[in-house]
Amino acid sequence: MHSANYISTIDRYHEQSRSIRELIESIITGIGEPRLLSDPSGLRGVTEKLIDLYPFVDLVYLLDEDGVQVAEYGADETGHVNRAHGQGRGVDRSQRPYFKRAAESENVHLTEPYLSAASRDLCISATVRLEHGGKVGYLVIDVDLEAMISFLLGDTMRRRVEPFFRGLYALFAAAMLLVAGVLFYSSMSELVHALMEPGWASELQLKPFEVIVVLTLAMAIFDLAKTVFEEEVLLEKDVHRHSTVRRTMTRFVAAILVAILIEGLLTMFKVSMGYSDQGVTATLMVFAAAALLVALGLYVYLGALAEKALLGNNGRSRRLRNVRDKEEH
Incomplete structure (x- = not known):
């Protein structure tokens, strides 16, 4: 019945940008295990733990060295983890800014807030480079910005x-x-x-x-x-x-x-x-x-x-x- 107040959310993001960045960086570095490159199915268990601890996480997916998506899991409307309809698997994301930035750096890269094509909500993507056995890939998580700000402010209930x-x-x-x-x-x-x-x-x-x-x-x-x-x-x-x-x-x-x-x-x-x-x-x-x-x-x-x-x-x-x-x- 009501639409989201994007201006208020963006203002809150700028006010809490440091806390948001630190939290997202700690999350993605905590789950960014190189073994995921050789075991994409293990991504489901990682996503389950993430969504249980951080309900603002929407998607977790892997990209290969060329920026092609190889696995994706996300939260459904009930808060359970499922394969995100298989829509992202095989999609070439090599032209996405977050992939280009992550490919040029060893550090975690965070995007500015943008409207998600799937949910039409403001979200942020974080990307980190992984290496395992000579294989290179990229772990990406998408978080709902409004839900994350509510989480930080203790406003979830x-x-x-x-x-x-x-x-x-x-x-x-x-x-x-x-x-x-x-x-x-x-x-x-x-x-x-x-x-x-x-x-x-x-x-x-x-x-x-x-x-x-x-x-x-x-x-x-x-x-x-x-x-x-x-x-x-x-x-x-x-x-x-x-x-x-x-x-x-x-x-x-x-x-x-x-x-x-x-x-x-x-x-x-x-x-x-x-x-x-x-x-x-x-x-x-x-x-x-x-x-x-x-x-x-x-x-x-x-x-x-x-x-x-x-x-x-x-x-x-x-x-x-x-x-x-x-x-x-």
């Missing part, structure tokens, strides 16, 4: 139960839409009744206010349901970023603010026409809405400053890490 929460939010949004529909139907019925049987002039003047009050409430509930459905069901949210929480909070408060203002203004109109004596209440509602608007503006401003400072610190930290990496190499 939340992602597993997220579909359940999305379903609950969808039910809540649907229920609120039904309530808004009932209120809309009620207000339209009152309006039609007023037109068909106008009654006394005073009643006819008061009836539109009653209709507007119900319509305003229906609109506020509809806007709230729309916000819940968009934010919690349709959009892929990055709960680790304050900007996401701030956006959701802003939309919720804005919907409530509009409803309060409209109700306050309608009450004032009724007071001015002599149909109500709740002038003090109406004034307090308008002042409350104004105070809520000021508080919302302050919240958005301070939240933006805090996130800007945090991103600035992260940027400086990344630059320092890059400098240290260059000095080490």
Whole structure:
């Protein structure tokens, strides 16, 4: 129902690039045994252990000296290992950048994030050169970048139960839409009744206010349901970023603010026409809405400053890490 937030994933990759690189390098060097070149079937056992320990690993495959794929295993939808449909076996990957880079170096080569042709998710490929008995080959693993970042952030359990929460939010949004529909139907019925049987002039003047009050409430509930459905069901949210929480909070408060203002203004109109004596209440509602608007503006401003400072610190930290990496190499 929702699409992946690729921009958020790439931003997280740049923030955690050093940790991601170190983890992938440790994984592929740990399993990169030269015996795999003479025993490709042993790759299945290696893949089983990998996926059991690191659920973000998608594919593990071998290339011969010429870049032709000779074996491939991957995780299916249930998390079990199988031969990846045999689609990659025999494919010439000698023109792939990761193969060319690995052929020129003895070190582990990592690609930048790219969209996988199989899963359409962002992934990273790591390649290491193997030699055994005069035979040369290359071990390659593909990892799901979003799943790996969740693994590093300790967010795996939340992602597993997220579909359940999305379903609950969808039910809540649907229920609120039904309530808004009932209120809309009620207000339209009152309006039609007023037109068909106008009654006394005073009643006819008061009836539109009653209709507007119900319509305003229906609109506020509809806007709230729309916000819940968009934010919690349709959009892929990055709960680790304050900007996401701030956006959701802003939309919720804005919907409530509009409803309060409209109700306050309608009450004032009724007071001015002599149909109500709740002038003090109406004034307090308008002042409350104004105070809520000021508080919302302050919240958005301070939240933006805090996130800007945090991103600035992260940027400086990344630059320092890059400098240290260059000095080490």
